[in-house]
Amino acid sequence: MADELKKRFGRWAGLGTGCVCIWLFVFVLAPWLQGLGPVHTLHTFIDERGIDATPLFYTESEASSQAERFLLDAARFTPRPSP
Numbered sequence: 001m002a003d004e005l006k007k008r009f010g011r012w013a014g015l016g017t018g019c020v021c022i023w024l025f026v027f028v029l030a031p032w033l034q035g036l037g038p039v040h041t042l043h044t045f046i047d048e049r050g051i052d053a054t055p056l057f058y059t060e061s062e063a064s065s066q067a068e069r070f071l072l073d074a075a076r077f078t079p080r081p082s083p
Contacts, residue, residue, distance in 0.1 A: 034043050
């Protein structure tokens with residue numbers, strides 16, 4: 001019985017730790033990274049021009065479809081070096 005309680009506690013502790021890590025990344029680390037170098041420059045550029053950058057992350061966007069096709073073709077048709 002005590003062994004089962006330890007396992008159950010360990011699982012809940014793992015879930016809690018994972019949730020805390022995700023929260024820290026979203027609300028602490030990611031905002032801090034926005035203030036660094038190229039990320040800050042890009043973030044400022046997007047904000048100043050009022051660009052909605054959300055579609056850049058969707059796989060349904062035309063740009064990502066073209067990029068996916070390019071990468072697949074490059075992987076398929078790039079000659080491999082001889083061993």
